[in-house]
Each structure stands twice: as structure tokens, then as C-alpha cells.
Amino acid sequence: xxxxxxxxxxxxxxxxxxxxxxxxxxxxxxxxxxxxxxxxxxxxxxxxxxxxxxxxxxxxxxxxxxxxxxxxxxxxxxxxxxxxxxxxxxxxxxxxxxxxxxxxxxxxxxxxxxxxxxxxxxxxxxxxxxxxxxxxxxxxxxxxxxxxxxxxxxxxxxxxxxxxxxxxxxxxxxxxxxxxxxxxxxxxxxxxxxxxxxxxxxxxxxxxxxxxxxxxxxxxxxxxxxxxxxxxxxxxxxxxxxxxxxxxxxxxxxxxxxxxxxxxxxxxxxxxxxxxxxxxxxxxxxxxxxxxxxxxxxx
Numbered sequence: 438x439x440x441x442x443x444x445x446x447x448x449x450x451x452x453x454x455x456x457x458x459x460x461x462x463x464x465x466x467x468x469x470x471x472x473x474x475x476x477x478x479x480x481x482x483x484x485x486x487x488x489x490x491x492x493x494x495x496x497x498x499x500x501x502x503x504x505x506x507x508x509x510x511x512x513x514x515x516x517x518x519x520x521x522x523x524x525x526x527x528x529x530x531x532x533x534x535x536x537x538x539x540x541x542x543x544x545x546x547x548x549x550x551x552x553x554x555x556x557x558x559x560x561x562x563x564x565x566x567x568x569x570x571x572x573x574x575x576x577x578x579x580x581x582x583x584x585x586x587x588x589x590x591x592x593x594x595x596x597x598x599x600x601x602x603x604x605x606x607x608x609x610x611x612x613x614x615x616x617x618x619x620x621x622x623x624x625x626x627x628x629x630x631x632x633x634x635x636x637x638x639x640x641x642x643x644x645x646x647x648x649x650x651x652x653x654x655x656x657x658x659x660x661x662x663x664x665x666x667x668x669x670x671x672x673x674x675x676x677x678x679x680x681x682x683x684x685x686x687x688x689x690x691x692x693x694x695x696x697x698x699x700x701x702x703x704x705x706x707x708x709x710x711x712x713x714x715x716x717x718x719x720x721x722x723x724x725x726x727x728x729x730x731x732x733x734x735x736x
Contacts, residue, residue: 445602445664446709450699452661453706454692455616455668456505457532457595458494459625460524461574462486462517462674464510464538468575470634482631483674490673491520493682495527501689505671506595506703508532508572511556514563525564530702532570532595533557542576549578550585557589570616570703572596583613593707599722601665603710607717607727614707615723616668622656623670624649628681646684653688661695666706 446453459465463483466473473479498505507521507529514521525531535541536552544552557567571586573596583606586594593614594606606613620626627644635641653669660667671677676685692698701709717724 446699448699449697451664451695451697453666453699453701454657455666455701455703455706456498456503457572457618457668457670457703458505458507458529459534459572459574459670459672460486460491460507460509460513460517460521461534461538461672462513464513465625465629465672465674466631466636468538468540469636469638470631473634476634479631479634482636486672486674486677487517487520490675490677491517491523493677493679494671494673495523497677497682497685497689498529499527500686501693503689503700504529504702506530506532506570508534508570508574508595509556509560510534510536510538510574511552511559512537514556514559518563521564525566530570530704531560531564531566531568532572532703533560533568533591534572534574538574540575541573541578544576544579546579546581546585549582550589553586554589569593570595570707587613592711593703595668595703597723599726601660601663603666603706603714604717604721604723605714607721607724612711614710616666616703616706616710618668618670621652622668624675624681625670625672628675646681650684650688654691657688657692661698668703 463480466480466483507524533553533556536555539552541549561567569592571591571594593616595616595618597615597617598619600617603614603616606615627649630641630643657667
């Protein structure tokens with residue numbers, strides 16, 4: 438490791454490792470196929486995450502002592518109170534994912550702020566907390582949302598894909614930290630499947646669990662070698678089937694075999710980055726994107 442990499446993470450750890458969970462349940466089905474609203478069989482694909490997936494995933498996280506960041510649309514707090522109380526009772530971190538997995542790309546800034554604020558109120562009412570982390574479930578930020586998130590006392594986001602390390606959101610009045618994620622480290626693109634209506638649209642296929650495990654191990658080993666921030670994204674309805682939970686177990690055992698990994702929540706990483714990191718360099722993708730869009734021009 439370079440000298441800069443050696444001092445990047447707490448206690449000289451080589452790599453940060455973050456597990457995030459998107460508890461979307463049937464909202465993910467409705468986001469992909471709105472006409473499935475009255476199709477109980479299709480909705481049950483997502484509901485499996487509540488009926489079986491959450492408990493199975495919580496048990497696996499408990500086995501390795503892993504604290505994860507659970508991103509939850511506000512509407513699911515009423516739909517799955519027992520499951521989310523169990524998540525809270527296990528000491529996991531919560532993140533806001535808007536109200537019901539709306540396509541943010543079709544919303545105005547005011548609509549995005551309303552959805553996020555409504556979810557914050559639901560967290561406060563149901564669990565007595567207000568998350569500090571946010572994830573855009575579908576679509577992207579409207580111009581100005583970063584400052585609105587700061588106004589609502591969010592401190593970090595995990596929505597963008599432009600880096601393998603945390604960075605600051607450019608142009609905001611204060612430092613909102615982004616903890617980036619990548620599709621190849623997400624179970625959803627590999628395994629999401631519904632036959633009718635087809636999800637994903639076109640010709641869906643289910644990936645080989647063995648090959649996905651190989652992908653994740655290859656990526657983890659490379660992140661560790663370069664001293665980066667590995668963000669894994671899981672969904673209870675996807676990863677927590679009887680077979681796939683075994684795949685996750687093998688992967689977590691591979692990670693746990695290394696004693697130089699910082700196991701952290703997204704909030705932990707954001708706090709560390711805010712306290713220890715330098716500002717973004719001028720050529721960072723976040724700075725370039727801000728420069729191109731600060732006057733509201735589309736890219």
C-alpha cells in the first residue's frame with residue numbers, strides 16, 4: 438500500500454467493508470411493473486422479503502456480528518412493523534429511501550423533498566429515530582436536493598456510482614458525504630426475476646450463484662489490495678432464499694478471514710471521511726458533474 442492508503446482507514450485497516458440492505462419488498466415489483474398492483478402472485482415475489490427474507494438475513498448478519506445499513510421506503514414501516522422492529526432491536530443502522538420507491542427522475546425538487554420528509558416522519562413515529570443516510574431508490578436527485586438533505590439533517594448518501602471511495606457532494610453548503618455503490622456488488626441485477634409481467638423487461642435470466650460468488654470475491658480482493666471502500670447491497674427478497682443465503686455465508690466467511698478489514702456502517706464511513714479526508718480534487722467526477730449542471734442544464 439502507498440503511504441496515503443495506509444492512513445486512509447481507522448487503526449491502519451486496509452479496506453472498508455459496508456453491508457447495505459434495501460428492504461423494498463413488493464414496492465420493487467410495483468416500481469418495475471406498476472400494472473401489477475392487483476396481481477397478488479407477482480406482488481408475493483417482493484413480499485417474500487418480509488415473510489421470510491428479513492429474519493433469515495438478520496440471522497446471517499448476527500452470525501458474523503455485522504451491523505448493516507438498512508435503507509427502507511417509508512411506506513414499508515407500516516407494512517412490516519415486526520420485521521423493522523427486529524432490525525432496530527439487532528442494532529442495525531437505518532437509511533431513508535423516500536416514501537414508496539418513486540421514480541425520482543419524474544419528480545420535482547418539491548416532490549422529492551416531500552417524499553423524503555414523509556418517510557422521516559414515519560421513522561420517527563414508528564421507530565423513534567430519524568435516519569441520517571439517504572439512498573435514491575429509482576431515478577436521481579433534482580438540482581438542489583443535496584442542500585435540502587442537509588437542511589433535513591442528513592449527513593450522507595449512498596446513491597451515486599462514480600467512485601470506489603467516499604467523496605463530498607460538490608456545491609453544497611456543508612459536507613454531505615457520498616458512500617458510492619456499484620451494480621456488480623448488488624444482488625438485484627443478478628437475481629431479480631418475475632415471469633409475468635417480466636422483471637426485468639425483455640428476456641430475464643437468473644445468474645449462477647457460484648459465478649456471482651466468484652465475482653464478489655474477485656472484487657473484494659481487489660478492493661482490499663487497493664485500500665478502497667467495498668459497499669455490498671442486499672435485498673431480503675433476493676439474497677435470503679435458502680440457497681442464496683448460503684452463498685452470502687461463503688462470501689462473508691471470505692471477508693471475515695481477513696483481520697485488516699474495517700467492518701463499518703455507511704454512517705461510520707461517512708463520519709470518518711468527513712473528519713479525516715481532504716476536499717474533492719477539482720477533476721473528481723462529482724465536481725465535474727456539478728460544474729456541468731449548476732445552471733440547471735441537463736448533461
